[in-house]
Amino acid sequence: MTSPLFFKVAVFPGLTSIGIIIALFIxxxxxxxxxxxxxxxxxxxxxxxxxxxSFADLIKFAFKELFIPRNxxxxxxxxxxxxxxxxxxxxxxxxxFTPEWQISNLELGLPAFLAFVTLSPMLILLAxxxxxxxxxxxxxxxxxxxxxxxxxxLWLSAIGVVMMAGTMNLIGIVQAQAKPWYVFPGMYIPGWxxxxxxxxxxxxxxxxxxxxxxIPFDLPEAEPEIIMGWQAEYPGFLxxxxxxxxxxxxxxxxxxxxxxxxxxxxxxxxxxxxxxTAIKIIIVSSLIILLRATFPRVRIDQLLRAGxxxxxxxxxxxxxxxxxxxxxxxx
Amino acid sequence: MPDIAFFxxxxxxxxxxxxxxxxxxxxxxxxxxxxxxxGVASLFFLLDAAYIGVFQIAVYIGAVVILILFTVMLVGPAxxxxxxxxxxxxxxxxxxxxxxxxxGGALASPSAxxxxxxxxPECDLAQFSQSLLVTYSVQLAVLSLxxxxxxxxxxxxxxxxxxxx
Amino acid sequence: MEPLASFxxxxxxxLAIGIYGLATKRSAIRILFSVELIYNAANLNIVAFARLRxxxxxxxxxxxxxxxxxxxxEAAVGLAIILLAFRLNxxxxxxxxxxxxx
Numbered sequence: 001m002t003s004p005l006f007f008k009v010a011v012f013p014g015l016t017s018i019g020i021i022i023a024l025f026i027x028x029x030x031x032x033x034x035x036x037x038x039x040x041x042x043x044x045x046x047x048x049x050x051x052x053x054s055f056a057d058l059i060k061f062a063f064k065e066l067f068i069p070r071n072x073x074x075x076x077x078x079x080x081x082x083x084x085x086x087x088x089x090x091x092x093x094x095x096x097f098t099p100e101w102q103i104s105n106l107e108l109g110l111p112a113f114l115a116f117v118t119l120s121p122m123l124i125l126l127a128x129x130x131x132x133x134x135x136x137x138x139x140x141x142x143x144x145x146x147x148x149x150x151x152x153x154l155w156l157s158a159i160g161v162v163m164m165a166g167t168m169n170l171i172g173i174v175q176a177q178a179k180p181w182y183v184f185p186g187m188y189i190p191g192w193x194x195x196x197x198x199x200x201x202x203x204x205x206x207x208x209x210x211x212x213x214x215i216p217f218d219l220p221e222a223e224p225e226i227i228m229g230w231q232a233e234y235p236g237f238l239x240x241x242x243x244x245x246x247x248x249x250x251x252x253x254x255x256x257x258x259x260x261x262x263x264x265x266x267x268x269x270x271x272x273x274x275x276x277t278a279i280k281i282i283i284v285s286s287l288i289i290l291l292r293a294t295f296p297r298v299r300i301d302q303l304l305r306a307g308x309x310x311x312x313x314x315x316x317x318x319x320x321x322x323x324x325x326x327x328x329x330x331x
Numbered sequence: 332m333p334d335i336a337f338f339x340x341x342x343x344x345x346x347x348x349x350x351x352x353x354x355x356x357x358x359x360x361x362x363x364x365x366x367x368x369x370g371v372a373s374l375f376f377l378l379d380a381a382y383i384g385v386f387q388i389a390v391y392i393g394a395v396v397i398l399i400l401f402t403v404m405l406v407g408p409a410x411x412x413x414x415x416x417x418x419x420x421x422x423x424x425x426x427x428x429x430x431x432x433x434x435g436g437a438l439a440s441p442s443a444x445x446x447x448x449x450x451x452p453e454c455d456l457a458q459f460s461q462s463l464l465v466t467y468s469v470q471l472a473v474l475s476l477x478x479x480x481x482x483x484x485x486x487x488x489x490x491x492x493x494x495x496x
Numbered sequence: 497m498e499p500l501a502s503f504x505x506x507x508x509x510x511l512a513i514g515i516y517g518l519a520t521k522r523s524a525i526r527i528l529f530s531v532e533l534i535y536n537a538a539n540l541n542i543v544a545f546a547r548l549r550x551x552x553x554x555x556x557x558x559x560x561x562x563x564x565x566x567x568x569x570e571a572a573v574g575l576a577i578i579l580l581a582f583r584l585n586x587x588x589x590x591x592x593x594x595x596x597x598x
Binding site: 073076106107108111112114115116118119121122125126129137141144148151168 | 385
C-alpha cells in the first residue's frame, strides 16, 4: 500500500520527519544559545543532553486549556497559526534533499518557494488582528512592514543564482554547481555558488533571517518590548503551532540556502548524498541560531531603512556583478 | 481529471469573489478576495502558464491583498457600508444574463480554438522570456517608468496626509 | 464542455460580479475589490485565449504580466487615495464625498 509518494509525504521528507526535526531544532536552538551564554540549557529529559526536552514540552502544551479570548475573532485566531504551520511544511515539500527525496519537483521551484513565503505576513497580520488586543496587533503590523520590505531583496538576491544556473528548477540549480571552478593538480574548489555569489549569499542569509523573524530581526515578537507580539494571546496548542511555524521556516530556509549556495547533496568526500544535505542544513541553521545568541535586536526604523536602502542597493549591485560574471567570459 | 480540477478552482474563484463583495466584515472580504486570486492562479497553472500563476500569487496575494488588509485595519471595519440599493441588483442580473448569452454565442460559433493540443515550444519559459525581454523590451522599460511614477505618487499622497493631519 | 467556453464563461462571471460590485457598493474599498476582480477576469480571458489558440501564443502571457503589474500599481495608489480621503472625511463612503475641495 505504501507508494513512494505516500511515503515521501507522510514520512520523509514529509510530515513525520518535519515534526521530529522541528523538535530537534528547538532543542538545538536552546542548547546553542545556552552554551554561548555559559548556561547548560535542557539537561534532564534524556541521557544525551536533554534531547527529548521538546517532546516533553509538546506533551505539556497538548494538555493545556485551549483558551480563546472573548472578543477575539475566533475563525482567524485559530486558522492563522495552523495555516502558517501547514504553509511552512509545504515549503519543505519543494526542497530537493537528493534528486530522489523530493516531494514535488516544479519547473519553477525557486519562485514557487518565494511566492509561498510571501503569504506568511498576511497570516501573521490576521493572527495579530484577530486577538483584538494591542500588543498582538502591533506585532502583526511590524511583521507586515518587515516581511514586505525584506521580500524584495530576498527575490533580487536569489536572481543571481538563477542567472548563473540558467534554470529556476531547484534540482537543476544543484546540478549546475557540480562542475568545479578551478582544478589545479591536486587542488579542488567545488563549484558552489557561495564563491561567485558571495554578496548574494550574504544578502540572502540576512533577508531570510529577517523573513523568519529571528533575533536580531524578531521585532514582531520582541519579548521585552511587546511581550511576544502577535503570539501574546495564544493558548497551549495554538502557541505551539505558531512557534512551530517559525521553526519550520528555519528548517526550510536553511535547506533552501544549502541548495542554492552550498551545492545541495554534493560534496567533496564520498559520503551518502542525504548526509551531505543534512550536514549543510545543520551548519546553516546553527549559524542562524548563533546570530540569536550574539546580536542585540535592531529597532524597527533601523530595520526598514537598512532594508529599503542598503540591502536593496546591494542586491542590484549583486545582479550587475553576476551579469559581468556570466556574460563577461563570452565577450 | 482536469475537468474536476477546473470546476473546483472555478468554484473557489467565484465563491471567493462573491464573498469578497458580500461578506459583512471587510477583513473577511479581503481574505476572500485573496482566496479568489488563489483560484485564478490555480487556473493559470491549468493553462500551462505556471510563471503567471506564481507571479499572480506573489503580486496579488503577497502585495495587493496585504495592502488592502492594512488599509482596512487602519480605516476601521464598518466605514462606508451603506445599505445596498436593490434597483442596482436588478442591473447586475441583467448584465449576468447578457454575459451568459455571450457565452452561448461563443459556444455555438465554430472556432479556430481547439482543445487538447500540447504546448511544448510556445508555453516554454525560454520562449516567454524571449518575448518579454526582447520583443517587448521597450514596453517593459515604459512599464518600469510608470512604476516609478506610481511609487512617487503614492509616497507623495502618504506624506501630504501626514502634513495635514 | 469545451475548454475555451468554460474559461470564457468563468471570466464573464467574474466580470459580472465585478460590475455588480462597482454598481451597488458604496465603500471605496469594496469598489477597489470590484476593480481587481475585473482585472482578474480580463487576465484569465487573455491567458485562456492565448493558450487555446491553434497554435498557442506566448504574447498573451506577456500582456498579462504587464496587466498584473499595472493592477498592483493601481491598488497602491488607490489605497493611498483612500487613506487620504479617510483622513479628510473620516469616512470612505463614496456617496458622501460630495465636496470637490478637501
